[in-house]
Amino acid sequence: MQGETGKFLEMIESARRITVLTGAGMSTESGIPDFRSAGGIWTEDMSRMEAMSLDYFERFPKLFWPKFKELFQIKMTGSFQPNAGHLYLADLERKGKEVRVFTQNIDGLHNKAGSRHVYELHGSIQTAACPKCGTRYGLDHILQAEVPRCCRVNEKGRECGLILKTDVVLFGDAVQHFDTLFESLDQSDLLLVIGTSLEVAPVRFIPEEAHAIPGLKKMMINLDETPYDHLFDLVIHHKIAEFAKLING
Ligand code: OAD
Numbered sequence: 304m305q306g307e308t309g310k311f312l313e314m315i316e317s318a319r320r321i322t323v324l325t326g327a328g329m330s331t332e333s334g335i336p337d338f339r340s341a342g343g344i345w346t347e348d349m350s351r352m353e354a355m356s357l358d359y360f361e362r363f364p365k366l367f368w369p370k371f372k373e374l375f376q377i378k379m380t381g382s383f384q385p386n387a388g389h390l391y392l393a394d395l396e397r398k399g400k401e402v403r404v405f406t407q408n409i410d411g412l413h414n415k416a417g418s419r420h421v422y423e424l425h426g427s428i429q430t431a432a433c434p435k436c437g438t439r440y441g442l443d444h445i446l447q448a449e450v451p452r453c454c455r456v457n458e459k460g461r462e463c464g465l466i467l468k469t470d471v472v473l474f475g476d477a478v479q480h481f482d483t484l485f486e487s488l489d490q491s492d493l494l495l496v497i498g499t500s501l502e503v504a505p506v507r508f509i510p511e512e513a514h515a516i517p518g519l520k521k522m523m524i525n526l527d528e529t530p531y532d533h534l535f536d537l538v539i540h541h542k543i544a545e546f547a548k549l550i551n552g
Contacts, residue, residue: 307539308550314520314537318493320401322484323392324509328498328526330410332386332544339500340527344374357475364466368450371469375409375428388497388543389416391551396420403487405480407499407506409471422480424472424506431467440467478505488513496523497543501531510534 315321327337338344344351351374353359360367385393393416396402403420404413409428413421432439433453445451445467453463472478488494494513501507510531513521522537523529524546532538539546 304541304549307537310537311522311539312550314493314522315395315400318400318491318520320487320491321395321403321493321495322487322491323402323404324484324494324496324499324506325404325406325408325413326497326499326501326506327408328500329388329406329543330383330386330408330412331498332388332542333383333410333412335383335410337498337500339502352474355473357473360468360473364468365450368466371471372446372449375471383410383412385412385416386544387547387551389413389418391547393417403483403491405484405487407503422483424478424480424484426470426472426476426479428469428471430470432470433463433465434468435465436463438463439470445469481505484509485512488516488519491519494519494521496521496525496535498525499529500525500527501529507531 327335331337336343354367354370355374389412392402392404392413396419402418403422404418405422405424406413407425409423409425411427411429429442430439431445431451433455436453436455438453438455440451451467453465453467455463457463496510499506501510510521511534513519514534521535523532523535524539524541524543526540526542528540
C-alpha cells in the first residue's frame with residue numbers, strides 16, 4: 304500500500320489539470336448504497352432497472368413515481384454528508400489544481416463538499432420538469448404528492464396538470480455534459496476514476512478514449528476490479544474515504 308500511496312501522490316503532484324470521473328462507490332462511505340455491489344440497488348432486484356427507464360416512465364408515469372421515490376428515498380432526504388474522499392477532491396482545487404469532476408451520482412455530495420466544477424452526467428434528483436411547458440420544480444413540490452404534477456396556470460385559468468419528469472437521467476435518456484468531458488480529457492494531464500464499475504454506457508468507453516490521448520496519465524481507485532483496469536497507469540483497490548484519510552495522514 305505504501306508504494307501505491309507514494310505513486311498516487313507523485314502523479315497528483317505532477318498534474319496541473321485533473322479530470323475526475325466518479326460513480327456510486329464515491330458515496331458508499333457516506334451511507335448511500337451503490338448499484339451493483341452486494342446489497343446494491345440493482346443487485347437486490349433487477350426489475351428495478353426496467354422501471355427506471357424512459358420507456359417505462361412514458362408508458363406508466365403514475366406507477367413510475369412511487370417506485371422512483373422508494374428507490375431513491377435516501378438521496379432525497381439530503382441528510383447524508385460528503386466523506387473524506389469528496390473533501391479530498393475539493394481540497395485539491397483549494398491547493399491550486401484545476402479539477403473538473405464528472406459524476407454519475409445524483410446525490411449532490413461533490414457540490415456539498417465544495418468542488419466548484421461539477422458536471423452531473425446522470426442529472427439531478429433535486430428537480431423535475433413539466434414535459435409540456437418545461438416549468439421546473441424543486442424537491443418540496445416533488446415530495447408533496449405521490450405523483451407530482453405541473454401546477455402552472457395557463458391564460459385560460461386552467462392548471463397544466465401534466466405528470467412531471469424527473470431530471471435524473473433514466474435508462475434510454477441522453478447522458479449530459481459528455482462533450483465537456485471529452486474536452487476536459489483533451490486538456491488534462493491526469494484522469495482520476497473513482498468508485499465506478501464502468502459497466503454503464505457511455506461512461507464505460509472513457510478509459511479507452513483516454514488511453515488514446517497522448518500524455519494523459521490515468522489512475523483509478525475502486526474497491527473491486529473493473530474490465531478496464533489494464534488501461535490505467537495506477538489502480539488502487541481500496542475504499543476511497545479510507546484511502547483519502549490515509550494520504551492525509
Ligand atoms: P456501481 O454500483 O455499478 O459500481 C460502484 C463501484 O464502486 C463498484 O465497482 C464497487 O467496487 C466500487 N465501490 C463501492 N464502494 C466503494 C468505496 N467505498 N470506495 C471505492 N470504490 C467503491 O455504480 P456506478 O458505476 O456509479 O445510473 O453505476 C453507474 C450508473 O448505473 C449509476 O449512475 C446509476 C446506475 O444505473 C443512474 O442512476 C442514472
